[in-house]
Structures are given as structure tokens and as C-alpha cells.
Amino acid sequence: MLLFFATTLFAQKKPMYTTTYEKGNGNQTATYQxxxxxxxxxxxxxxxxxxxxxxxxxxxxxxxxxxxxxxxxxxxxxxxxxxxxxxxxxxxxxxxxxxxxxxxxxxxxxxxxxxxxxxxxxxxxxxxxxxxxxxxxxxxxxxxxxxxxxxxxxxxxxxxxxxxxxxxxxxxxxxxxxxxxxxxxxxxxxxxxxxxxxxxxxxxxxxxxxxxxxxxxxxxxxxxxxxxxxxxxxxxxxxxxxxxxxxxxxxxxxxxxxxxxxxxxxxxxxxxxxxxxxxxxxxxxxxxxxxxxxxxxxxxxxxxxxxxxxxxxxxxxxxxxDNYLPGMKYPLQWAVDSAQVTLLPFKGYEGDYKTSEITGQPRLFYDRSKPFEKIVKYYQTYHPTLEVTIPQSYIIPKAWYTIIELLKINNIQMYPLEKDIDIEVESYRIEDYQTTTYAYEGHYPHSDTKIIIKKEKVHFTKGDFVIDTQQPGVKYLLETLEPQAVDSYFNWNFFDSILQQKEYFSAYVFEDTAAKLLKDNPALKAEFEAKKKQDTDFAKSAETQLDWVYIHSVHYEKTHMQYPVYRKMK
Ligand SMILES: [Zn+2]
Structure with a gap:
């Protein structure tokens, strides 16, 4: 009796803590609860x-x-x-x-x-x-x-x-x-x-x-x-x-x-x-x-x-x-270096093709009765195909609060400008990009994004955010804010509103303005005529030609294709 009592006490004190998986037949997993x-x-x-x-x-x-x-x-x-x-x-x-x-x-x-x-x-x-x-x-x-x-x-x-x-x-x-x-x-x-x-x-x-x-x-x-x-x-x-x-x-x-x-x-x-x-x-x-x-x-x-x-x-x-300091290069895109091969011992099964019962086409199958150990080629080395110079800081207008919020969630430190100020920065215009035609993870992501870099003085206002790259999240900043990075916020559609032009022109009204503009600006006219000579599609399309003049006029909106994150290099 005493012995039984002691064992019970012991059992109560030291439960086995057996998991659902261990209690089962080895092929069962715990539920959430x-x-x-x-x-x-x-x-x-x-x-x-x-x-x-x-x-x-x-x-x-x-x-x-x-x-x-x-x-x-x-x-x-x-x-x-x-x-x-x-x-x-x-x-x-x-x-x-x-x-x-x-x-x-x-x-x-x-x-x-x-x-x-x-x-x-x-x-x-x-x-x-x-x-x-x-x-x-x-x-x-x-x-x-x-x-x-x-x-x-x-x-x-x-x-x-x-x-x-x-x-x-x-x-x-x-x-x-x-x-x-x-x-x-x-x-x-x-x-x-x-x-x-x-x-x-x-x-x-x-x-x-x-x-x-x-x-x-x-x-x-x-x-x-x-x-x-x-x-x-x-x-x-x-x-x-x-x-x-x-x-x-x-x-x-x-x-x-x-x-x-x-x-x-x-x-x-x-x-x-x-x-x-x-x-x-x-x-x-x-x-x-x-x-x-x-x-x-x-x-x-x-x-x-x-x-x-x-x-x-x-x-x-x-x-x-220390590998990610301002002025250093940072790779945004990579490709496999097929010249660098590691020879990997690999334990596989012989695979072959036979005719599919379903499609009548050749189908792959593995024969588990034929295990092998072979050396296979393993490509581990990549080389950068696109690099960017790491800026001193990024500046983001406060209006882009969805971006600011994501950066803050990711522990990125930033400070707001205390007053309106002009700052010399590198700015990006989006020159080109591709977009998937199918839904992918709630988005239609972009890729092959091309930019035009310009140095200019940009007017920022009080409360716009300055983000120093010299913080633990430096790589996060580069990977999300550089539009050409594979998983940039740009490629994930966070900046799609800049891709649409908001104001247009009526051709019959703009014709006269365009004619005057070219007359007053011989260099622009020369560029226009040269393009007409080189580009036959352009030469044939009145609409494209007028659009070209519009884009080169003061009427064209500055915000179209203007990426609103700026790079301060020093
Ligand atoms: Zn998985």
C-alpha cells in the first residue's frame, strides 16, 4: 500500500510529458490546440x-x-x-x-x-x-x-x-x-x-x-x-x-x-x-x-x-x-556562375522515362531498387548582375506612410525633417518594367525594372523622413527601397500609383502649343526630327509624336514615373 502510494505521488510529480506525436502511431501530428x-x-x-x-x-x-x-x-x-x-x-x-x-x-x-x-x-x-x-x-x-x-x-x-x-x-x-x-x-x-x-x-x-x-x-x-x-x-x-x-x-x-x-x-x-x-x-x-x-x-x-x-x-x-558602408557597392541582382562547379557526392535513385498511362507522353519515374551514389554538379556561386552604390541616407516624403510604417515595423530608425529644406539628392525615374499577367501572392509583381538616375535638388517639407543607412537594417533598406532589387517595395506594387499619368491633352488643342514649342526650341525640334527619321513607327503615329512633345513640355506632370524615395549620397 505504502509502495503504491509512493509510486502514485512520484507519477503525479513527474508526468511523462508525452507529445501527441509520441502517443500516436508515429504518423500523427499535434493539432493547433x-x-x-x-x-x-x-x-x-x-x-x-x-x-x-x-x-x-x-x-x-x-x-x-x-x-x-x-x-x-x-x-x-x-x-x-x-x-x-x-x-x-x-x-x-x-x-x-x-x-x-x-x-x-x-x-x-x-x-x-x-x-x-x-x-x-x-x-x-x-x-x-x-x-x-x-x-x-x-x-x-x-x-x-x-x-x-x-x-x-x-x-x-x-x-x-x-x-x-x-x-x-x-x-x-x-x-x-x-x-x-x-x-x-x-x-x-x-x-x-x-x-x-x-x-x-x-x-x-x-x-x-x-x-x-x-x-x-x-x-x-x-x-x-x-x-x-x-x-x-x-x-x-x-x-x-x-x-x-x-x-x-x-x-x-x-x-x-x-x-x-x-x-x-x-x-x-x-x-x-x-x-x-x-x-x-x-x-x-x-x-x-x-x-x-x-x-x-x-x-x-x-x-x-x-x-x-x-x-x-x-x-x-x-x-x-562593415561590409555595407556608404559608397560601397551592393548587389541587387544575382545570376548563377556556371563556371564555378562544386562536385557533390549524391545518393539518388536511377530515374528513367516511360509512357504515361494518362497522357501517352513520356513520364519520369524513379526506380528505388536501383540506388546510386554519383558525383553531381552543384552550382553554389552566384555573381552580381546589378549593383548599386550604398547612399548615406534615404529620404522619403511623409506622404508615403505605408512604406514608413513597414520600415518602422522592421525596426528601421528614422528621423523627421524639422523644417522645409532643399536637399541635393539622386533621384530615380522609372524607365521601364515588366508586370506578371497572373496573380501571385495577392499582387501582380513587377520585374526587370529599369531606372534613370538624376542628380537634383529636391524640395522636402517638415516631417519628411531621413533614414540613415548606417544601422543594423542597412540591407533591409537596400533590398526594399532600391526599386531594381528583386523584392523591392516597387516590384511588390507599393508605388504603382506613380505609374499612371493623371492629366492628358486633347490633340486638337495641344497641336498649336506643340508647334510653338518646337519652333521656340530648335534643339528639341532637332531631336524630334531625328527620332522621326530613325523610328518608323514613331514617324507613322501622329498620337505618339504629339505625346512625345507633351512629355517634353512643361505641361507634363513631374510625378509620373518619379520614384518618391531619394538617395542622399553625402
Ligand atoms: Zn515549406
Whole structure:
């Protein structure tokens, strides 16, 4: 009796903290409520764990972060004085829930002492980022995935892919993420996913943020030291890894390129703030239990690495800003350097083509009875195809408050002008751009944006904002405010109102004005006549010719195509 009583007491004192995933058949993942309840329980029972409610999401539910710090200190300003911070993000694509289940177990194992708690690293995790997607639970939307039995949906409550939303921030999720990111100020970031695409032997694949975009010694360190050492410790646990097999509907044998994670993606966003990030992409055709296991081990080995190298990582991050000083060049666009090849040992399956039962056309299939290990060509090196000189500061008229607001959400420091003033700046006119003809993530984004640069004195008024580039968000400023950058606010349609002309002319009225203008201005007339000679379409179209004269007259509005963000070079 006494013995029974003691055992009961013991059991009450030390519950097992078994997760939904562990309770199940290995092919089941926690629901949203189970996940939050689990972290609530850990928060209640362990002083080292604290869950905090953060900003809202589109679903109406708030985002949460869960902190693990054995020192029981949850003040980030205090923590970062001595420790490194690892931020984990889960459930951005809730159909890919491996990280959700793995992180629940990792926190439990840290809190209970099953694994040694780190002394120099604090872990923060967002248990579920796409809450709306996770609540939209089903068993069918991951058509090519081997489990779990049911899971959430990729799109959020408003059908946005949150892993394209880090710059344009259409969702409340993204805005709340920025708040979390700049409160936590992580040193390392991991965003857990499951892959799509080719078949091969690996359970674990990963996207490491592009080292060149990360920049300088930090980028080299991440590529040459940190990632290889973490992968070596996985290998010691018999977990093989390959870089994300960035190829779709083709065999990987022919080689593939490293994924360039532009700022719209989670790791691309982190990179703008000198935070090395990675996306584990477990292979969708492998059993769920195997995928959860490798995700767990990757997070654990990353933690172990940070624990040993926390000082070096923090120092390199701080030093990285020196690579982005005014007057230096900053690459806005990149292309793969096909001359730089890494020979990558790759464990695949023989792929071949046979006739499709459906279409009668050749279709790809992989033969799992024929595994191979081959050397494939891997292209990791990119070269800049467009660069810009980093200005001293940007100046944005206060009227562009949607931009100001986004910059502020991203912790960009700025100050308002105290009085009206003329300032010598570089200004951009938009010369040309392409626009997609299909909806993409709530936008019709632009690309191939061309600009004309002009030095001029511009009149600014009291309250317009000056933004010094010499701050931790320097790369964020360049990537969003330079219209030619891949994920610029311009390309994401934030400045579309400048693309439309507001006033026009009636030809019969303007004819006489145009004639006088050319008569009074021989140089303009010469230019006009030359254009007529060179350009036959122009010569044939009365409307285009009149329009040309209009654009070269004082009547043409200055605001049309005038990009309203200015660059102060000194
Ligand atoms: Zn994903």
C-alpha cells in the first residue's frame, strides 16, 4: 500500500510529458490546440520555459513564442549581453508539420534534463506561425507526401503563402513576425519545412541561406564552418544530408543550383539582418517518423554548434555591417556562375522515362531498387548582375506612410525633417518594367525594372523622413527601397500609383502649343526630327509624336514615373 502510494505521488510529480506525436502511431501530428496546450503545460511545470503571447495573425489567434532558458531569465536585452539566441519557426506551411512535433520533444528533453541544457544559448520558438493554415486541417492537400495522417494547409486564413510574405507583409502574421524577430534579435534562425520535387535516398535536405547574400566573413563562416560541422555531427548519427535538390520534374543527376533565398523568404529575411538561417526540407516521400527524427537532430546539433561558437557567431554578425558602408557597392541582382562547379557526392535513385498511362507522353519515374551514389554538379556561386552604390541616407516624403510604417515595423530608425529644406539628392525615374499577367501572392509583381538616375535638388517639407543607412537594417533598406532589387517595395506594387499619368491633352488643342514649342526650341525640334527619321513607327503615329512633345513640355506632370524615395549620397 505504502509502495503504491509512493509510486502514485512520484507519477503525479513527474508526468511523462508525452507529445501527441509520441502517443500516436508515429504518423500523427499535434493539432493547433494540442501544440499550444503542450507548451502551456511545459511553461507551468518548468521555470526554464516561458510562453509569451505576441502580435495578432489573420486567423484572430495571437502568435506565441516559447523561450527556453535554464537561467529563468526571459528579458531579451539581458539575455543577449552574454548569450546567443536561436530562433525556431514552425508551421509556416502547416502541411509540413515535422518541426512542430520535433520542437515539442526538444523543449521537453531540454527542460527535463534528458539532454544537457545549453549555458550560452537561449532557444526561442514560434510553435505555429501559420495558425489559420494549421486550423484548416485535412488529409489530402499534400498529394505527394507520405504522412502524417492529417495536417494543416499551406495557405493562411486569407490564402497567402507566408513564406513569400516577409517583405510585402500583407498578413498580420508577417507583421507580428517582424515584431518577434526584432524583439528576440536572434543570432541564428531555423525555419522547418518538408520538400517537394525529385526522389532520392536522403531524408534530410536543407536550404542554407545564400552565403554571398549573407555577406563577408559571416557568409564564408556559415558556408565553410558552421553548416559543414553541423552536417558532420549529423553524419556521426548516421544522418546523411544533401543541399536542397533545387530541381523539379527533372532528374537531379544533371546537377542543380543552390536556391537563392531572396528576402521574401524566411531565411532571406533573416539574412538582411545578418542572421544566418536555414530551412530543413525533409523529404516528403520518407516516413513521417524518420522526418521528425532528423528535424529534431538538426535543431539539436545546431544548438550544440551555437553553444560552442556563440562568441564567434555574435562577433561575426556585428562585424558584418562593415561590409555595407556608404559608397560601397551592393548587389541587387544575382545570376548563377556556371563556371564555378562544386562536385557533390549524391545518393539518388536511377530515374528513367516511360509512357504515361494518362497522357501517352513520356513520364519520369524513379526506380528505388536501383540506388546510386554519383558525383553531381552543384552550382553554389552566384555573381552580381546589378549593383548599386550604398547612399548615406534615404529620404522619403511623409506622404508615403505605408512604406514608413513597414520600415518602422522592421525596426528601421528614422528621423523627421524639422523644417522645409532643399536637399541635393539622386533621384530615380522609372524607365521601364515588366508586370506578371497572373496573380501571385495577392499582387501582380513587377520585374526587370529599369531606372534613370538624376542628380537634383529636391524640395522636402517638415516631417519628411531621413533614414540613415548606417544601422543594423542597412540591407533591409537596400533590398526594399532600391526599386531594381528583386523584392523591392516597387516590384511588390507599393508605388504603382506613380505609374499612371493623371492629366492628358486633347490633340486638337495641344497641336498649336506643340508647334510653338518646337519652333521656340530648335534643339528639341532637332531631336524630334531625328527620332522621326530613325523610328518608323514613331514617324507613322501622329498620337505618339504629339505625346512625345507633351512629355517634353512643361505641361507634363513631374510625378509620373518619379520614384518618391531619394538617395542622399553625402
Ligand atoms: Zn515549406
Amino acid at each position: 494540442e501544440t499550444i496546450d503542450y507548451f502551456k503545460l511545459l511553461d507551468k511545470d518548468f521555470e526554464s520555459i516561458k510562453m509569451i503571447e505576441m502580435g495578432p495573425t489573420d486567423s484572430g489567434e495571437p502568435l506565441r513564442i516559447v523561450i527556453f532558458n535554464p537561467d529563468k531569465n526571459f528579458d531579451f536585452a539581458e539575455i543577449r549581453k552574454t548569450k546567443a539566441i536561436l530562433l525556431l519557426n514552425n508551421g509556416i506551411h502547416p502541411g509540413e508539420p515535422d518541426g512542430i512535433d520535433a520542437t515539442m520533444m526538444l523543449y521537453r528533453d531540454l527542460a527535463t534534463g534528458k539532454i544537457t541544457a545549453p549555458k550560452n544559448t537561449v532557444i526561442v520558438n514560434i510553435p505555429v506561425y501559420n495558425i489559420g493554415g494549421m486550423l484548416n486541417r485535412n488529409s489530402n492537400t499534400r498529394a505527394n507526401q507520405n504522412g502524417p495522417e492529417s495536417y494543416g494547409f499551406r495557405g493562411n486564413e486569407r490564402n497567402y503563402d507566408l513564406n513569400r510574405d516577409f517583405v510585402k507583409s500583407d498578413t498580420k502574421n508577417s507583421r507580428s513576425f517582424a515584431q518577434i524577430f526584432h524583439t528576440v534579435k536572434p543570432d541564428i534562425f531555423i525555419d522547418n519545412h518538408v520538400s517537394n520535387g525529385a526522389d532520392y535516398q536522403y531524408v534530410f535536405t536543407y536550404i542554407a541561406t545564400h552565403h554571398q547574400k549573407l555577406g563577408g566573413n559571416l557568409g564564408n563562416y556559415f558556408k565553410k564552418d558552421m553548416i559543414p560541422e553541423i552536417l558532420a555531427s549529423l553524419k556521426a548519427k548516421k544522418i546523411d544530408a544533401t543541399p536542397y535538390v533545387n530541381i523539379h520534374d527533372e532528374k537531379p543527376d544533371g546537377g542543380f543550383e543552390q536556391f537563392m533565398d531572396s528576402p521574401r523568404y524566411s531565411t532571406g529575411y533573416a539574412s538582411m539582418f545578418d542572421v544566418p538561417g536555414s530551412m530543413p526540407e525533409t523529404h516528403m516521400l520518407k516516413e513521417y517518423a524518420l522526418r521528425v527524427k532528423v528535424t529534431y537532430e538538426y535543431m539539436l546539433e545546431s544548438l550544440n554548434y551555437i553553444e560552442k561558437n556563440h562568441t564567434a557567431i555574435k562577433e561575426m554578425r556585428a562585424a558584418n555591417r
